Amino acid sequence: MRFIGIAAFLAGVPVAVLGFLAAMGWASFWPALAGIAVCIAASGAFALVWAHDLDLLTDAVRLVASDERPPGHRSEGPVLMEALGREVDRISRRLATRTALQEQHRRADTLILERLPDPVLVLARDRTIRRTNAAARLAFGEEKAAVLRHPAIRGAIDKAMATKQSQTAEISLPAPVQRDIYATIVPMDPPLADGGEILVVLSDRTRERVIEHMRADFVANVSHELRTPLASLIGFIETLRGPAADDPPAQQRFLEIMAEQGARMNRLIDDLLSLSRIELNEHQVPSEPLDLKRLLDRIVAGYEPRLKDRNVELALRIEAGLPILSGDADQMAQVLQNLLDNGLKYGRDGGTLTLTAAVATPGKIWPSRRGVVVSVADQGSGIPKEHLPRLTERFYRVDKGRSRAVGGTGLGLAIVKHIVNRHRGHLLIESEIGKGTTVSVWLPVVQS
Ligand SMILES: Nc1ncnc2c1ncn2[C@@H]1O[C@H](COP(=O)(O)OP(=O)(O)OP(=O)(O)O)[C@@H](O)[C@H]1O
Ligand SMILES: [Mg+2]
Structure with missing residues (x-):
């Protein structure tokens, strides 16, 4: 159709003029007829080429517009419109480059978002979730909708959309575990791809909230622990100055209690300083060689008088040929003393305290690496299960009165835990009500 139209358009006027001249007799019939024939043939041929070019270019432009043109494709074939074909190729190449660049930016955006360490949710204008990153999927799983339904977050989103300014909100998610979330709402204008x-x-x-609480609790605990002996000291000083001023036997008794309270405060401060020193170098694994057998012998010898006082028998199960460990001898001595102290304090008078040291059996309880386990088992009344996970917290005591009565500061196991951590070891507290408690420490054997 296009071909006939073009041919008719080209040949129409000359054919009509020649026809008219022939009809009026102003031109001889045969030459006019020959002219008409030449005109029709020439315009037919021309229209054929033109229509072919137009078809080719129309197809090329259509492919470019629909993004279906293969990259680097060149328009071949236009005869009369070759220059136009080259321009179409050029536009096509530029569009392809721009599209590739846009795709690259889009992918970079997605990747940045995906790898951000904080959870991010991307919402559409209607508040439906368009995308989430890996951190969000990991941290919130199915709870994303619950987070977005929270009134504080909804309010912040509304405000951010209305003002086009970032907003923040703090929320607390009660389930499955209590979590404190700080949300920042950022309106995107223009929108993301x-x-x-x-x-x-x-x-x-x-975590920050818990640490804040712990710090506040710690200060409160220290003050409380110091206040009790201090109040007692002040009370006795008053008494010594007043009512007991002329009562030497009472003075002796009071001075004895005062000395005890002073020693208690001293112990508390020593333990606190010791704990902060251990924490300070907890990241440095000790590298000096440690002969566990010799250390155990030395400590056990020092316990003889106290064992006698409590009528407690110490059973030693120290495996022969224990490997040399790497560790800080003073700190390991502190660990063993704390465990033996606890065994003596909370164990049964007249019972047996068992000190075991052996190469660890790798498996369920202990790591698969080579290690040594040292444990102290007593025959005391045991510790109820619910207390076990908290025993290594500072100042945590199962029975406050009993611990204080035997001079405990509540810091012993906290110190043990930090020393064991520094040695990259493991601590295990097992207890059975009525039977006793076993505290074990696993220490790695460093291959030389
Ligand atoms: N072998 C044990 N048997 C029963 N209870 C224990 C035993 N070891 C520890 N506990 C409980 O754990 C609490 C914490 O022990 P930890 O050694 O940290 O403090 P403490 O013994 O009270 O004081 P400190 O060790 O500083 O003198 C103790 O108060 C006690 O209630
Ligand atoms: Mg203790």
Whole structure:
């Protein structure tokens, strides 16, 4: 059709003029007829080439517009419109480069978002989730909707959309475990490539909150622990100055209690300083050689008088040929003393305290690496299960009164835990009510 149209358009006027001249007799019939024939043939041929070129270029432009043109494709064939064909090729190449660049940016955006350490949710204008990153999927799983339903977050999103300014909100998620979340809502203008208009960045602040609480608790605990002996000292000083001023036997008794309270405060401060020193170099694994057998012998010898006082028998099960460990002898002595002290304090008078040291059996309880286990088992009344996970917290005591009565500061096992951590070891406390408690320490054997 296009071919006939073009041919008719080209040949129409000359054929009509020649026809008219022939009809009027102003031109001889045969030459006019020959002219008409030449005109029709020439315009037919021309129209054929033109229509072919137009078809080719139309197809090329259609492919470019629909993004289906293979990269580097060149328009071949236009005869009369070759220059136009070259321009179409050029436009096609530029569009392809630009599309590739856009795709690269989009992928970079996705990757940045995906790898961000904080959980991020991307929302569309209607608040539906468009995308989430790996951290969000890991931290919130199926709870994303619950987070977005939280009134504080919804309010912040509304405000961010209305003001086009970032907003923040703090929320607390009760289930499955209590979590404190700090949310930052960032409106995206212009929107992201995937249509996301709101970024919700969620940072988990639970750990910071817990540390804050622990710090506050620690200060309160230390003050409380110091206040009790201090109040007693002040009370006795008052008494010595007043009512007991002329009562030497009472003075002797009071001075004895005062000395005890002073020693208690001293112990508490020593333990606190010791704990902070251990924490300070907890990241440095000790590298000096440690002969565990010799250390155990030395410590056990020092315990003889106290064992006699409590009528406790110490059973030693020290395996022969224990490997040399690497460790800090003073700190390991502190660990063993704390465990033996506890065994003596909370064990049964007249019972047996068992000190075991052996090469660890790798498996369920202990790591598969080579190690040595030292444990102290007593025959005391045991510790209820619910207390076991908290025993290594500072100042945590199962029975406050009993611990204080035997002069405990509640820091012993906290010190043990930090020393064991520094040695990259493991601590295990097992207890059975009515039967006794076993505290074991696993220490790695460093291959030389
Ligand atoms: N062998 C044990 N048997 C029963 N209870 C124990 C035993 N070891 C520890 N506990 C409990 O764990 C608590 C914490 O022990 P930890 O050694 O940290 O403190 P402490 O013995 O009270 O004081 P410190 O060791 O500083 O003198 C103790 O108060 C006690 O209630
Ligand atoms: Mg103790």
